Amino acid sequence: MVLVELGTGEPVTERARIEILDAAAACFMERGYAATSIDDVARRLRATKGRIYHHFSSKADLFAQIFRTGMDMNFAAIEPFRSLDEPAVDVWTKMARTHVRQMIVTRAYQRVVWEGVEMHLRGATTPEQRSQFNELVEYRTQYSNVFRAQMARARDEGDMHFADLSIANQMMFMALNSPIFWYKPRPGENMQDIDNIVDQIVAFARGGLGGKDKEES
Amino acid sequence: MVLVELGTGEPVTERARIEILDAAAACFMERGYAATSIDDVARRLRATKGRIYHHFSSKADLFAQIFRTGMDMNFAAIEPFRSLDEPAVDVWTKMARTHVRQMIVTRAYQRVVWEGVEMHLRGATTPEQRSQFNELVEYRTQYSNVFRAQMARARDEGDMHFADLSIANQMMFMALNSPIFWYKPRPGENMQDIDNIVDQIVAFARGGLGGKDKEES
DNA sequence: TGATGAACATACTACCCGGTATGTTGTCAA
DNA sequence: TTGACAACATACCGGGTAGTATGTTCATCA
Numbered sequence: 001m002v003l004v005e006l007g008t009g010e011p012v013t014e015r016a017r018i019e020i021l022d023a024a025a026a027c028f029m030e031r032g033y034a035a036t037s038i039d040d041v042a043r044r045l046r047a048t049k050g051r052i053y054h055h056f057s058s059k060a061d062l063f064a065q066i067f068r069t070g071m072d073m074n075f076a077a078i079e080p081f082r083s084l085d086e087p088a089v090d091v092w093t094k095m096a097r098t099h100v101r102q103m104i105v106t107r108a109y110q111r112v113v114w115e116g117v118e119m120h121l122r123g124a125t126t127p128e129q130r131s132q133f134n135e136l137v138e139y140r141t142q143y144s145n146v147f148r149a150q151m152a153r154a155r156d157e158g159d160m161h162f163a164d165l166s167i168a169n170q171m172m173f174m175a176l177n178s179p180i181f182w183y184k185p186r187p188g189e190n191m192q193d194i195d196n197i198v199d200q201i202v203a204f205a206r207g208g209l210g211g212k213d214k215e216e217s
Numbered sequence: 218m219v220l221v222e223l224g225t226g227e228p229v230t231e232r233a234r235i236e237i238l239d240a241a242a243a244c245f246m247e248r249g250y251a252a253t254s255i256d257d258v259a260r261r262l263r264a265t266k267g268r269i270y271h272h273f274s275s276k277a278d279l280f281a282q283i284f285r286t287g288m289d290m291n292f293a294a295i296e297p298f299r300s301l302d303e304p305a306v307d308v309w310t311k312m313a314r315t316h317v318r319q320m321i322v323t324r325a326y327q328r329v330v331w332e333g334v335e336m337h338l339r340g341a342t343t344p345e346q347r348s349q350f351n352e353l354v355e356y357r358t359q360y361s362n363v364f365r366a367q368m369a370r371a372r373d374e375g376d377m378h379f380a381d382l383s384i385a386n387q388m389m390f391m392a393l394n395s396p397i398f399w400y401k402p403r404p405g406e407n408m409q410d411i412d413n414i415v416d417q418i419v420a421f422a423r424g425g426l427g428g429k430d431k432e433e434s
Numbered sequence: 435t436g437a438t439g440a441a442c443a444t445a446c447t448a449c450c451c452g453g454t455a456t457g458t459t460g461t462c463a464a
Numbered sequence: 465t466t467g468a469c470a471a472c473a474t475a476c477c478g479g480g481t482a483g484t485a486t487g488t489t490c491a492t493c494a
Contacts, residue, residue, distance in 0.1 A: 171392055178388060254451055
């Protein structure tokens with residue numbers, strides 16, 4: 001699923017790392033961080049703790065690396081649209097669609113991102129892990145700001161209408177992120193079905209931001 | 218905060234129950250269900266486990282009663298609007314505003330409701346607790362259906378435009394519930410400030426549902 | 435072929451947490 | 465006055481969990 005070859009490195013070791021990340025992300029998605037034990041993750045891998053602690057220093061470290069991987073994927077996905085020379089509302093729409101698809105396709109990782117932000121807001125974790133969490137949340141804030149900038153531009157260009165930018169940004173991400181909570185893959189579902197869902201979500205968010213419909217003359 | 222006098226009962230006992238519910242709701246909001254220990258709740262009350270287990274049979278029972286209380290408050294809040302003889306979009310708007318205010322004012326309880334639904338979707342809890350959870354989630358679904366019905370009517374009346382009713386309902390609640398995640402009371406904040414936030418949230422949701430602005434002729 | 439180390443599995447420990455069993459104290463009715 | 469009970473506090477137990485220490489296996493390389 002996640003394919004990141006680093007350097008001239010060890011594809012075997014990297015493969016093992018990713019398998020663990022995927023399994024852990026799935027567990028965290030199903031039960032949440034606190035309710036997931038390392039043994040749960042190991043069981044899903046048909047392995048034992050030893051395998052996990054050989055690659056990750058702690059449960060929090062495992063969680064943090066899933067967080068980072070999820071955000072890496074998000075940044076990579078919207079990268080092609082970040083500096084398009086088009087009306088901001090169009091750039092925003094393309095990024096939003098891509099973002100929603102990411103939420104659906106990489107649900108498990110995105111749930112971890114969500115829970116990570118929540119944990120940070122609540123002030124969990126130990127002081128030492130705190131700095132790493134701060135960095136990750138900052139990373140996510142940068143991502144958020146990419147959308148925020150397009151929204152501000154779109155408002156200036158008269159294509160969006162909302163009062164407070166921060167609140168609008170919050171609402172937008174709540175809408176775009178929502179499928180990580182309620183989307184369940186249906187058997188026999190194809191790309192059109194998913195695109196249909198994506199369209200409705202983006203349409204909702206654009207409408208919420210006072211964006212005009214493309215169809216109006 | 219929660220004032221429910223039952224029968225000709227014991228106001229003292231009821232008061233003690235509510236204090237525990239408030240403290241537990243605050244803990245669950247801050248750390249989540251799994252990460253909150255009964256001792257955490259007791260500590261917040263400057264008491265010990267004994268007090269809690271004297272009034273509640275288990276951690277899950279405590280959680281469930283917060284869930285129920287939260288939904289009771291929600292139902293009570295929208296009750297005056299449920300059968301108004303007005304355009305559906307207006308009824309919806311009044312209910313939505315009331316709902317969002319509830320989310321802000323009773324944040325802690327509403328976070329428990331949220332987490333309870335999540336836990337149910339993920340299939341946590343033991344089989345016995347399962348039936349009680351099913352009932353609570355059903356209770357919440359009934360609440361959701363009150364809004365759903367108005368949305369369907371508003372679409373029929375030409376005042377809202379969306380494709381799939383279920384998805385629209387999901388998106389709407391994501392938007393209206395969103396302050397339970399990001400709202401933090403500001404020192405010196407008054408009712409106008411809150412109403413301003415409520416307005417923006419409801420405006421976002423109405424826009425998302427393709428609702429027309431009141432101001433347009 | 436022998437040594438070395440990566441990639442695990444096994445075994446163990448210290449700790450925390452839900453739940454229970456058992457005090458203790460104050461109140462109130464007879 | 466006493467006894468009975470509500471409303472807690474205290475003490476304790478068993479199970480689970482993060483993390484560690486210690487095997488074990490197998491490939492690679494000198």
